[in-house]
Amino acid sequence: MVFPPYVGMGGKIAHYSFIIFCGFVFIFLIAPILVIIPLSFNAEPYFTFTEGMIALEPEAYSTRWYADIAKNPQWAFSAANSIIVAICSTFLATLLGTLAALGLSQSHMPYKSAVMGVLISPMIVPLIISAAGMFFFYSNIGLAQTLPGLILAHAVLGTPFVVITVTATLTGFDHSLTRASQSLGADSRKTFFKIQMPLILPGVISGALFAFITSFDEVVIVFFLAGFEQRTIPRQMWAGIREQISPTILAVATILVVVSILLLTTVEFLRRRSEKLRGISPS
Amino acid sequence: MTSILTADGIPLKDSLRKAERGRRAKAFLLVAPLLLFVLISFVFPIFEMLFRSVDNPVVANNLPLTIEKLEKWDGTNLPDQETFSLVAKELLIARENSKVGKIAARLNFESGGMRSMINKTVRKVRKYKGNDYKKALIQFDKRWGKVVTWKVIKRIGQRYTGVQYLAALDLKVNADNTIGLQSEDRRIYVKIFLRTIWVSVLVTIFCLILAYPVSFLLATLPLRISNLLLIMVLLPFWTSLLVRTTSWIVLLQRNGVVNDILVALNIISEDGRIQMIYNQTGTLVAMTQILLPFMILPLYSVMKTISPSYMRAARSLGASPLTAFVRVYMPQTTPGIGAGCLLVFILSIGYYITPALVGGRSGQLISNFIAYHMKSSLNWGLAAALGTILLVAVLVLYWLYNKIIGIDKMKLG
Numbered sequence: 003m004v005f006p007p008y009v010g011m012g013g014k015i016a017h018y019s020f021i022i023f024c025g026f027v028f029i030f031l032i033a034p035i036l037v038i039i040p041l042s043f044n045a046e047p048y049f050t051f052t053e054g055m056i057a058l059e060p061e062a063y064s065t066r067w068y069a070d071i072a073k074n075p076q077w078a079f080s081a082a083n084s085i086i087v088a089i090c091s092t093f094l095a096t097l098l099g100t101l102a103a104l105g106l107s108q109s110h111m112p113y114k115s116a117v118m119g120v121l122i123s124p125m126i127v128p129l130i131i132s133a134a135g136m137f138f139f140y141s142n143i144g145l146a147q148t149l150p151g152l153i154l155a156h157a158v159l160g161t162p163f164v165v166i167t168v169t170a171t172l173t174g175f176d177h178s179l180t181r182a183s184q185s186l187g188a189d190s191r192k193t194f195f196k197i198q199m200p201l202i203l204p205g206v207i208s209g210a211l212f213a214f215i216t217s218f219d220e221v222v223i224v225f226f227l228a229g230f231e232q233r234t235i236p237r238q239m240w241a242g243i244r245e246q247i248s249p250t251i252l253a254v255a256t257i258l259v260v261v262s263i264l265l266l267t268t269v270e271f272l273r274r275r276s277e278k279l280r281g282i283s284p285s
Numbered sequence: 286m287t288s289i290l291t292a293d294g295i296p297l298k299d300s301l302r303k304a305e306r307g308r309r310a311k312a313f314l315l316v317a318p319l320l321l322f323v324l325i326s327f328v329f330p331i332f333e334m335l336f337r338s339v340d341n342p343v344v345a346n347n348l349p350l351t352i353e354k355l356e357k358w359d360g361t362n363l364p365d366q367e368t369f370s371l372v373a374k375e376l377l378i379a380r381e382n383s384k385v386g387k388i389a390a391r392l393n394f395e396s397g398g399m400r401s402m403i404n405k406t407v408r409k410v411r412k413y414k415g416n417d418y419k420k421a422l423i424q425f426d427k428r429w430g431k432v433v434t435w436k437v438i439k440r441i442g443q444r445y446t447g448v449q450y451l452a453a454l455d456l457k458v459n460a461d462n463t464i465g466l467q468s469e470d471r472r473i474y475v476k477i478f479l480r481t482i483w484v485s486v487l488v489t490i491f492c493l494i495l496a497y498p499v500s501f502l503l504a505t506l507p508l509r510i511s512n513l514l515l516i517m518v519l520l521p522f523w524t525s526l527l528v529r530t531t532s533w534i535v536l537l538q539r540n541g542v543v544n545d546i547l548v549a550l551n552i553i554s555e556d557g558r559i560q561m562i563y564n565q566t567g568t569l570v571a572m573t574q575i576l577l578p579f580m581i582l583p584l585y586s587v588m589k590t591i592s593p594s595y596m597r598a599a600r601s602l603g604a605s606p607l608t609a610f611v612r613v614y615m616p617q618t619t620p621g622i623g624a625g626c627l628l629v630f631i632l633s634i635g636y637y638i639t640p641a642l643v644g645g646r647s648g649q650l651i652s653n654f655i656a657y658h659m660k661s662s663l664n665w666g667l668a669a670a671l672g673t674i675l676l677v678a679v680l681v682l683y684w685l686y687n688k689i690i691g692i693d694k695m696k697l698g
């Protein structure tokens with residue numbers, strides 16, 4: 003590190019302690035996630051590094067907990083539930099959320115801020131209150147303890163993310179592009195699919211990924227609305243942590259970390275692509 | 286003065302208004318499906334649930350004549366013979382509709398021991414052949430001979446009530462209809478509300494202390510490096526909450542990694558392993574880590590826009606680095622501090638999962654008690670009252686957030 007000549011000893015110490023402090027914060031953020039990955043390969047049923055693991059002996063590591071997941075049909079069953087619920091609710095949330103964002107970003111939209119407040123509310127209201135309210139509602143209409151009920155409930159939770167990301171994409175949108183397209187003879191449908199859609203697509207997809215992870219990670223609503231037949235992965239993990247915590251949980255957690263790394267990479271890629279795309283349009 | 290006309294002879298103003306109306310309708314139609322979906326399946330159910338905190342149908346609907354009679358009762362002497370026979374008959378009808386359990390449970394919430402009184406009475410009244418219900422009921426259970434019992438029934442017989450809110454604030458209605466404190470051992474909710482606020486304040490402060498330097502570093506580094514470091518902030522954001530909670534259990538438990546390291550470094554002895562999880566410490570540590578990205582991201586996005594030349598100007602005008610930072614840089618980050626703190630506070634005040642899993646007894650927050658009354662004790666009225674208080678607090682903060690920062694400025698990732 004090269005300091006300007008006017009920086010004294012105190013300034014250097016301050017700078018280095020600042021860097022060290024930041025380093026600790028990054029470790030605090032990331033270590034809890036990374037530490038479970040090696041632990042999930044522990045040959046012993048412990049939650050800590052054995053001496054063999056520290057000495058890097060190959061016998062101290064094994065994939066027995068991953069084999070455990072494969073053997074237990076309950077995990078496959080919850081994984082199927084999780085994926086079905088997440089995909090269906092994401093589809094619903096993305097469709098409704100994108101339409102709403104298109105309407106909201108028009109200057110003609112009446113009562114814009116009030117409507118926005120209502121649409122964002124599923125993100126703000128504490129989950130336990132949403133869960134309690136939906137529990138009575140879906141019980142009354144006979145959808146409690148069914149997959150469609152769970153899908154609808156998760157779709158509501160996912161919509162604010164879609165609305166926010168798509169609205170954010172649309173704020174920089176150059177409306178002269180649509181006018182140009184229309185003046186060149188395209189009807190409004192063609193304009194939407196050929197001009198608007200490709201430009202907002204990155205925002206739509208990252209909103210959809212947010213909705214997906216919201217549903218995939220959600221446990222409180224599942225806790226209230228799902229029966230044994232609708233158990234999802236987080237619900238199964240919850241039961242595992244509460245009842246008999248075994249390293250199998252760590253193996254599942256590791257798989258989920260890999261999934262989240264994949265999702266994060268996709269979102270980052272899309273965000274940059276969107277910025278590049280929108281950078282072309284003079285806004 | 287003649288108004289300007291369009292080509293087909295309509296005044297321009299009207300034509301314009303018509304076009305505007307069409308566009309507004311079109312915009313609204315796009316929003317309508319989602320708005321309806323959210324209103325019907327989210328907003329309305331929550332209001333309906335919260336309504337349960339004042340709704341009190343059980344006794345009023347099942348003992349209607351008794352309650353009607355008690356309305357005219359003076360409240361000092363025992364009710365008359367007719368009231369006694371009414372309550373006996375209505376309890377028998379309730380038994381046929383299998384509602385006795387509900388009545389007994391509702392009365393028991395208000396005054397412990399009334400469940401057994403009602404059940405015993407119903408059992409004995411069935412076999413009773415005589416006519417003097419007053420004497421019989423008092424003989425079955427001597428509490429029928431006390432004015433207090435009747436006052437409780439009269440009060441619980443009201444169709445709408447505020448008692449759940451009193452209960453949620455550790456208050457109760459005394460026998461003489463004055464409002465007083467709940468008995469010492471039942472005073473829990475004010476403590477829990479205060480603890481929830483305290484934990485949320487601490488988590489917010491910890492997050493701010495940890496996030497501020499990191500955001501500053503991210504905002505000042507070259508874009509290529511800061512983008513890499515930003516991934517370390519975003520990864521926890523995208524990782525399942527249960528995964529992060531699990532890893533905190535693994536790290537902090539008695540035989541966990543942190544205790545192992547401390548023992549290996551001879552900082553603590555083998556017997557001196559610290560209990561860091563299943564208590565308030567566990568809740569604080571885990572919540573701080575989980576909510577930290579929500580503080581870093583708004584701070585970072587504000588700091589990114591602050592030009593470094595302000596600081597340089599302050600330095601060149603003779604300010605010390607500290608003065609320049611405190612007087613020039615920090616005031617410009619206030620919007621970010623406000624956004625981050627409000628967001629973290631709103632999220633932590635309604636937190637449920639982490640306290641439930643790592644909180645032990647001393648780390649439970651108000652959400653955990655709402656869940657307990659929803660799922661275990663089935664005291665839905667009280668759950669709704671606690672929930673209403675929590676929701677009002679959150680909505681006020683949300684309103685503040687919207688006022689200060691604007692909800693449309695909220696960004697993700």
